[in-house]
Amino acid sequence: MDSDDELAACLRDGDEKALRAAYDRYGAAVLYLAQRMLSSRADAEDVVQLTFVAAWTGRDGYDPRRGTLLAWLLGIARRKAIDRMRSAARDDRLTGIVRAQPVPQQEAERPEGIVDRLVVADELGRLPAEQRRTLQLAFFDDLTHPQIAAVTGLPLGTVKSHIRRGMASLRQRWEVDGAASGSRSTGSSRIR
Amino acid sequence: MQHLDPDRLVLLAFAEEPGNDDETVHLARCPGCRHDLASLRQVAEIGAQGPAASDLPAPPERIWLTIEAAIADSGRSPAPVRRAGRQKRRWLIAVAAVVLAVAGTVVADRIVRRAPAETVIARATLAPLATVTAQASGSVRVLSDGEMRVEVHHLPLTAGFHEVWLIDPDDLTRMVAIGNLPDRPGAVLPVPPGIDMNRYRLVDISDEPNDGDATHSGRSLLRGTLTN
Ligand SMILES: [Zn+2]
Numbered sequence: 001m002d003s004d005d006e007l008a009a010c011l012r013d014g015d016e017k018a019l020r021a022a023y024d025r026y027g028a029a030v031l032y033l034a035q036r037m038l039s040s041r042a043d044a045e046d047v048v049q050l051t052f053v054a055a056w057t058g059r060d061g062y063d064p065r066r067g068t069l070l071a072w073l074l075g076i077a078r079r080k081a082i083d084r085m086r087s088a089a090r091d092d093r094l095t096g097i098v099r100a101q102p103v104p105q106q107e108a109e110r111p112e113g114i115v116d117r118l119v120v121a122d123e124l125g126r127l128p129a130e131q132r133r134t135l136q137l138a139f140f141d142d143l144t145h146p147q148i149a150a151v152t153g154l155p156l157g158t159v160k161s162h163i164r165r166g167m168a169s170l171r172q173r174w175e176v177d178g179a180a181s182g183s184r185s186t187g188s189s190r191i192r
Numbered sequence: 193m194q195h196l197d198p199d200r201l202v203l204l205a206f207a208e209e210p211g212n213d214d215e216t217v218h219l220a221r222c223p224g225c226r227h228d229l230a231s232l233r234q235v236a237e238i239g240a241q242g243p244a245a246s247d248l249p250a251p252p253e254r255i256w257l258t259i260e261a262a263i264a265d266s267g268r269s270p271a272p273v274r275r276a277g278r279q280k281r282r283w284l285i286a287v288a289a290v291v292l293a294v295a296g297t298v299v300a301d302r303i304v305r306r307a308p309a310e311t312v313i314a315r316a317t318l319a320p321l322a323t324v325t326a327q328a329s330g331s332v333r334v335l336s337d338g339e340m341r342v343e344v345h346h347l348p349l350t351a352g353f354h355e356v357w358l359i360d361p362d363d364l365t366r367m368v369a370i371g372n373l374p375d376r377p378g379a380v381l382p383v384p385p386g387i388d389m390n391r392y393r394l395v396d397i398s399d400e401p402n403d404g405d406a407t408h409s410g411r412s413l414l415r416g417t418l419t420n
Binding site: 016019020023024027028029030031032042045046048049052053056113116117118120121122124125135136138139140142144145160161163164167168170171174175 | 198199202203205206208231232234235236238239240241242243244245246248249250251252254255256258259262263363365366
């Protein structure tokens with residue numbers, strides 16, 4: 001069950017261990033999305049539960065040709081979180097409860113943006129180690145290519161090719177799996 | 193037409209170098225390269241926002257336990273125990289309807305007038321949790337007028353206060369705060385109108401510190417389930 005494809009195949013076969021493996025692999029991303037969409041931690045945890053239960057009962061509906069398992073799970077989670085927001089608003093109106101908000105409501109990020117970030121982060125995690133390290137230095141440490149070469153001791157040409165290939169993988173994954181993939185124009189990439 | 197070199201596009205996307213004149217002219221003319229550059233810029237931006245996948249905190253194991261339980265439940269054909277429970281719940285829905293009615297619609301008013309105010313529509317015997325002295329006890333009666341009468345005995349002293357909750361036993365994270373207990377054995381608290389008491393049927397009395405945090409402290413003292 002190492003690869004996503006194997007995992008998805010086992011899941012479709014009704015192997016409960018595959019669901020556990022999917023939870024171990026993607027539960028954190030699902031919780032991250034839910035937590036950012038809902039102000040209550042309890043609600044976010046509910047959404048994680050609902051998502052994996054729905055993934056289990058709806059496992060026949062997952063089509064690997066239309067996106068990765070992570071993207072599918074995040075799509076379910078997004079819908080569950082929206083349902084939860086609506087029903088929470090309805091419950092509050094009915095009961096007149098003012099919900100305790102442990103976290104002050106920040107400026108809400110669109111769920112599509114959160115999904116994009118999770119999908120790209122996941123792909124980054126799948127890159128070969130040297131490519132990933134190089135891109136992380138560019139993303140998170142804001143280093144230029146020559147600085148990355150100096151830090152890593154890699155030749156500048158290698159740094160450039162790592163970044164080009166890494167970016168091509170991230171871009172492809174984002175175009176396939178990003179939340180707005182349906183509406184986004186996916187001009188074929190010439191970058192190989 | 194000579195398109196921009198992929199390495200150059202990446203550098204431009206990271207804004208590491210400004211485009212030279214030839215590149216600028218080409219970009220102005222070539223939708224393909226413009227699209228590639230825009231995509232790469234977006235990906236670089238999204239990637240830099242993170243999170244780093246390794247930094248995502250793993251979800252707590254208790255969530256998995258609820259998933260497992262739900263799956264086990266859905267796999268079985270309807271269990272007889274559950275069905276028995278459902279009948280009672282149907283009755284409790286009626287309770288909820290009455291409580292809801294008290295909220296003040298005309299129809300509700302009529303129902304309440306027909307039923308004597310003192311009619312007990314649900315009750316619970318409260319038992320101490322394992323960590324609490326066995327002497328502690330309590331009882332709860334919900335009246336048809338939407339009042340909840342709470343009686344407690346031998347509750348452990350608290351540095352803060354005792355609070356009454358209605359909890360959904362099927363999902364212990366869902367609860368409604370009913371009110372605080374005064375410093376005497378008996379209290380009358382209004383049940384907020386519209387509470388689904390078929391769902392929120394577990395009565396819980398907790399020890400709450402005076403810390404301004406409105407959520408449940410996690411220190412439950414007494415619990416009991418509302419029944420007719
Ligand atoms: Zn071009």
